[in-house]
Amino acid sequence: PYKGQLATIKVIGSVEEITSTADHKFLSYPNIPHGANVNGPKQSEINDKTSWIKAEKIRKNLRLLIPKASPEKNQPCLEIDVYDFIKEEYENINKATKPINRIIKVDEELCWLIGIYTAEGHIGKKAAEWSLNRKETHLAKRICDIVLDKFGIHCTLQRLPSKPNVLIVACNSRLVKAVMKKLVPGDCYTKRTPAIIFQSSVGRQLAYIRG
Numbered sequence: 001p002y003k004g005q006l007a008t009i010k011v012i013g014s015v016e017e018i019t020s021t022a023d024h025k026f027l028s029y030p031n032i033p034h035g036a037n038v039n040g041p042k043q044s045e046i047n048d049k050t051s052w053i054k055a056e057k058i059r060k061n062l063r064l065l066i067p068k069a070s071p072e073k074n075q076p077c078l079e080i081d082v083y084d085f086i087k088e089e090y091e092n093i094n095k096a097t098k099p100i101n102r103i104i105k106v107d108e109e110l111c112w113l114i115g116i117y118t119a120e121g122h123i124g125k126k127a128a129e130w131s132l133n134r135k136e137t138h139l140a141k142r143i144c145d146i147v148l149d150k151f152g153i154h155c156t157l158q159r160l161p162s163k164p165n166v167l168i169v170a171c172n173s174r175l176v177k178a179v180m181k182k183l184v185p186g187d188c189y190t191k192r193t194p195a196i197i198f199q200s201s202v203g204r205q206l207a208y209i210r211g
Helices: 043-049 083-091 108-120 137-151 174-183 202-210
Strands: 006-009 018-021 025-029 051-054 078-081 103-106 121-123 128-133 156-160 163-171
Touching: 078 083, 083 174, 103 108, 108 121, 108 128, 108 137, 108 174, 108 202, 121 174, 128 137, 128 174, 137 163, 137 174, 163 174
Parallel strands: none
Antiparallel strands: 006 018, 025 051, 078 103, 121 128, 128 163, 156 163
8 A cells, every 4th residue: 555645635616636656647738827818828838848747846826637537417416425524513503403414415406505505595593594575485495404304403484574585494403513614615705616516427517507
């Protein structure tokens, strides 16, 4: 087994970090800084300036060719272990806390739920919440159905007298709240598409966008 040091590379334009052995080689365009040509290097530049470079010698402003899995629609469905998202929270819960499903499939339904949370969701004091228009009851029902199917937890619908045009879907589960906070961290200004979406098939990515 390999016992040397590992190199971790952060790539602009990719949400994923790349970890490899220090002597692993990447195809690079060493003389073309990132952003020098928004349309990508010309074929003549690729032929003349490409080279293989070891991970330990990669520095800033190198253009790298990063392998990606083909996002086919028949790509096997990923699964997430909820415990990985709520380890700290789980250690502090009491026995009265209702458990949630541990293994969750990352299918189109979950991607849609993550998508609509990215657009309309936030973490309240006691719940993960989605703020919808009062007429979007069909979306509220779908959120409730998916949360129940994936996590085994019922949501509630709330209307606020101070905001008559708002319909709130609330999942008053400390554990679901922790999962959504880890999956899509940040507030309405800083939330970003999570890496799990980029790792999914085209069909699941489209489901996320529809959400």
